[in-house]
Every structure is written in C-alpha cells, then in structure tokens.
Amino acid sequence: MEAYIELLRSMIQTPSFSREEGPVALLVRNFLTSKRIAFHEKGWNTWARNKFWDDKKPVILLNSHIDTVKPVKNWTKDPFSAEVDGDVLIGLGSNDAGASLVTLMAVFVHFYQEENLPYNLIFAASAEEEISGNGGMVSLVEEFGDVKLAIVGEPTQMQMAIAEKGLMVLDCTAHGRAGHAARNEGENALYKAVDDINILRQYKFEKVSDVLGEVKLSVTQINAGYQHNVVPDNCTFVVDVRTNEFYSNQEACDEIQGLIQSEVVARSFKLNSSGIPVTHPIVQRGIALGLSYYGSPTTSDQAVMPFPSIKIGPGDSARSHTADEYILVSEIENGFEVYCSLLEKLEI
Incomplete structure (x- = not known):
C-alpha cells in the first residue's frame, strides 16, 4: 500500500476545495495512467472500468470524493503538510475522504485485470461532494448506466452504514x-x-x-x-x-x-434519506465477516444515487471537518483487506 499512501500524501499537499479540485483530479488521473488504466473525465470527476468488462454482468460502483472543506482556524499543524508520525498521517482530507479514495483505488487496481469476476467494477473519484454540487456525483449517474450496487467510501471505521439521514x-x-x-x-x-x-x-x-x-x-x-x-x-x-x-x-x-x-x-429537496435492506447480499456478506451495521447521521453522495448503496471506509467520522484531522496508515491497510473480503465472495 506504500504507493497509495504516497498518493494520499500528495493529495493532502494539494488543496482541493470544492469546485477547485483540478490539481488533485490530475493526481488521480496520473496515477491511473501509471497503472495503464484508461479512464473517463467529466469536469473534475474521473472514472474507470475494469479491464474485462462484460455487458452481461452486474455493475458495482466504487466511489469516494476528492474535494475537502476549508480548514478550521485552530489547526496546530499545517493542514497541507501531510506529516507522518509513526502510524499517524495528519492533513486536511486525510480522513474525509482521502483514505477511502486511495483504498478503493487500490481495491479497483487489485481486481482490474481479473478475467472471471462475477460483476463489473467502476472506480469513480468524484468532485463537489462536500457541497452536494451539481458538478459532482449528480452529473455522473447518467454516465454509469445500470448500477446494481455502490460502495461509497467515507470514514465509518470499516463498519457498514446501511442507511443515512x-x-x-x-x-x-x-x-x-x-x-x-x-x-x-x-x-x-x-x-x-x-x-x-x-x-x-x-x-x-x-x-x-x-x-x-x-x-x-x-x-x-x-x-x-x-x-x-x-x-x-x-x-x-x-x-x-x-x-x-x-x-x-x-x-x-x-x-x-x-x-x-x-x-x-x-434550498433543495434532493438530499433525501437513503438506505439498503439488511437482507441485501453486501450487508449479509459484511455480517458474515463480523462487521456491524448502523444508521449514519451524516449525508454523502449516497443521497443522489438512484441505486442501492452502502457507506463504509477507513477512518472515523468524528475526525472529519476538525482541526488536526488524521488517518492511521494501519486503518488504510485494514480497509483494503476488508473491502477485498467483501467483494471476493459477493454475489449480486
């Protein structure tokens, strides 16, 4: 995961406020290029499909966002320093949601060249999540076609948020x-x-x-x-x-x-409550792995997805939008293992 940790550090060092995500979008695109993965662009959104795409198979979307809020005033560190202290990586957007983004990217790359996946995968790094902007996920839904399930990367301590307000x-x-x-x-x-x-x-x-x-x-x-x-x-x-x-x-x-x-x-009615049944295969798969589930009080891009979705990712929501935001490197590593385990025996 070393390359993905370094990508996250580069993302933290590059301010990416909502509607100003261009430089970080370029980092994502350059990384995909380095892995010889073709991708699509729309505004500052970037998405890619697995190599052996089969129109007959169901589609799973792996999504997280590249934008951040602006730093609050009481940071004791440079929000853009991406300082590493042992297991701790400090920086704006490290927890929300850079860690989820690079971990889901690692998962996508891991499965990218598998010929016999029972489903197709789309990886999407979206913009404007923090402001629920029309230039983010709202603009992408029509590009993805018939998606059967989305895994939305947000800091949940790798537990399953099966509904959100x-x-x-x-x-x-x-x-x-x-x-x-x-x-x-x-x-x-x-x-x-x-x-x-x-x-x-x-x-x-x-x-x-x-x-x-x-x-x-x-x-x-x-x-x-x-x-x-x-x-x-x-x-x-x-x-x-x-x-x-x-x-x-x-x-x-x-x-x-x-x-x-x-x-x-x-101001808007578009961000309605969303949820997925406990009986859904992704939730049952998580339960089999020992994961817990809960309802999330916070809102994400799930609110604008017209297909079933689950929210899960490394980090802790309590750290989001706070001074000295951080992620643990071990949380990213564990997140990769959990994501892979969820997908490896998933049938949808």
Missing part, C-alpha cells in the same frame, strides 16, 4: 412591522421568530426509525435588525433538518411550515 436546509422569515423601540409601536419580527424557534426546538416528528432514529431539527443561524432603536420588521433564521426514511424532504418541509408562522423556503 437526508439533509434539508430551510430559510425561514418571520415578518413584523417596524416601529420606534422607545414607544409601543411596531410588531417585533424577532420575537415572532423566537416563538417559532421554540416550537421547532420542542417538536418531535411522530415516526422514529429503528436504524436512523428521529428526524432532527437544529436552528443554526439567526439575523434581525439594523439599528438599536428600531423594532425589526423581518427576522431570518436557518434550520438544518436531518430526515429519516419515513419522511421525504418535501413532506418534512410541509409539516414544519404547518407548525410555525414564519415563511419557510427549502
């Missing part, structure tokens, strides 16, 4: 009437917003998932007023909504609008 962001506006703060004038939009926020804070959606739990509402931003002596006539606030499989984002939005006075506008 959907994500919806709501922009809410409480409307009032301006007036002088010193007199009993106006209608304070800020107070209206606070009342609505209190309703959302206490509200519980009725349907609770065995795997994903309850729908979660979090008010994360608020803004009102422009002068201390003027009663604000508008107050805006933002609600982060994480849905389970019992509610589409549209349904959750409609329910929230019925609870509060404020105007509610969803």
Whole structure:
C-alpha cells in the first residue's frame, strides 16, 4: 500500500476545495495512467472500468470524493503538510475522504485485470461532494448506466452504514412591522421568530426509525435588525433538518411550515434519506465477516444515487471537518483487506 499512501500524501499537499479540485483530479488521473488504466473525465470527476468488462454482468460502483472543506482556524499543524508520525498521517482530507479514495483505488487496481469476476467494477473519484454540487456525483449517474450496487467510501471505521439521514436546509422569515423601540409601536419580527424557534426546538416528528432514529431539527443561524432603536420588521433564521426514511424532504418541509408562522423556503429537496435492506447480499456478506451495521447521521453522495448503496471506509467520522484531522496508515491497510473480503465472495 506504500504507493497509495504516497498518493494520499500528495493529495493532502494539494488543496482541493470544492469546485477547485483540478490539481488533485490530475493526481488521480496520473496515477491511473501509471497503472495503464484508461479512464473517463467529466469536469473534475474521473472514472474507470475494469479491464474485462462484460455487458452481461452486474455493475458495482466504487466511489469516494476528492474535494475537502476549508480548514478550521485552530489547526496546530499545517493542514497541507501531510506529516507522518509513526502510524499517524495528519492533513486536511486525510480522513474525509482521502483514505477511502486511495483504498478503493487500490481495491479497483487489485481486481482490474481479473478475467472471471462475477460483476463489473467502476472506480469513480468524484468532485463537489462536500457541497452536494451539481458538478459532482449528480452529473455522473447518467454516465454509469445500470448500477446494481455502490460502495461509497467515507470514514465509518470499516463498519457498514446501511442507511443515512437526508439533509434539508430551510430559510425561514418571520415578518413584523417596524416601529420606534422607545414607544409601543411596531410588531417585533424577532420575537415572532423566537416563538417559532421554540416550537421547532420542542417538536418531535411522530415516526422514529429503528436504524436512523428521529428526524432532527437544529436552528443554526439567526439575523434581525439594523439599528438599536428600531423594532425589526423581518427576522431570518436557518434550520438544518436531518430526515429519516419515513419522511421525504418535501413532506418534512410541509409539516414544519404547518407548525410555525414564519415563511419557510427549502434550498433543495434532493438530499433525501437513503438506505439498503439488511437482507441485501453486501450487508449479509459484511455480517458474515463480523462487521456491524448502523444508521449514519451524516449525508454523502449516497443521497443522489438512484441505486442501492452502502457507506463504509477507513477512518472515523468524528475526525472529519476538525482541526488536526488524521488517518492511521494501519486503518488504510485494514480497509483494503476488508473491502477485498467483501467483494471476493459477493454475489449480486
């Protein structure tokens, strides 16, 4: 795995913020070229097919993303240094999701020249995952054709995330009437917003998932007023909504609008909850290997995949988007073994 660890270090040393992934996409493409593997390009997305592709066989997609968030302010190391200290590799994107990407690439290369695979493999290094952008996986789905299963690489400690919550962001506006703060004038939009926020804070959606739990509402931003002596006539606030499989984002939005006075506008409905049955062969294969399964509270490119998928990868989600993000080299090595074991006797 040494070559893949070095590729990951090169990726960390090359900033790859969402929509700015070009230089890292080039690293991926150069690596595939060095392995004599032909690939396709679309924007900063790169994908390749196994050498002995057979249209009669089912297709498995191996996918992870090349973009990162921007570093938070309290890093104690250089986020782009790719410093190695024993088993620890530190750097922005090391855990989320560079380790998964290079490990899945190693798996793809491992199986690339096998003539008698019971399925076809596509390896895809996608862009814009961190912003759910239209230039990422959304643009690739039509290129892949009929995919029977996707293995999405994200840090899960190599346990199986068989479902993940959907994500919806709501922009809410409480409307009032301006007036002088010193007199009993106006209608304070800020107070209206606070009342609505209190309703959302206490509200519980009725349907609770065995795997994903309850729908979660979090008010994360608020803004009102422009002068201390003027009663604000508008107050805006933002609600982060994480849905389970019992509610589409549209349904959750409609329910929230019925609870509060404020105007509610969803930025998008596209990132719905996703999941795969416990009875699916990939989950059963993992269970046979001693892997556990769970429902993930975080969202990935699974949300835009119209085919069954499972999320699994080296690293720990708790390290993602944090200062001094790191991955263990041993986690990558173990990840390679687990991925290969999942695929070697898989029948779909």
